[in-house]
Amino acid sequence: MTSVAITAHHDIIVRREAMRRLGLSEADLTALLTGVDCRGVGSELLIFGPCFGEEAATELHRRLERAGLDYVDDFFLVAMDLPDWLRLRVEAI
Template sequence: MPLNLSHTAPTLIIRKSAFERAGLTRAQFDEALNLTPDEFRVEGELIAVGPLVGEDTATDLIAQLEESGLAYFDDFFELSGNWPEWLRLFAMDARTPGSAS
């Protein structure tokens, strides 16, 4: 099922395999960001973290992911949340069964 993405703030999309390879945990994210269940979602091979509020939250999280050995674009990326309210965006791993490749 596709992940609905917020238009109000950035969301980081992380490949689940990269997240696991780096030894990251949901608890680490909760401790650092105090996330609600709706701000850390896993669907298929994707993890969506956000919307991330605060001016430096996304930038700081990107730096932490890179320090963990993840590569921007190959392992994760930021969707800005900067689009009009009338547009809804959804994310889905291209290799998820039933999705277009």
């Protein structure tokens, strides 16, 4: 398993398994999430972000759902208070 670092600024975590199931490529996902960089790549996860602000995150959430991805099962939005001296990593299980 590969872990990928996340930030506290509305990062979006997408499962590659869900992308495969729907036939979405990384390019398709990047197009859906225009304006947000793919900043982390793992064997089973892609991390996009940061997208600053709840309004921007909500719009990206809607785009992913319109593409057929289910919140929590296929993608997840991380937004929390996190000090600069702490780094969190995620990995698929």
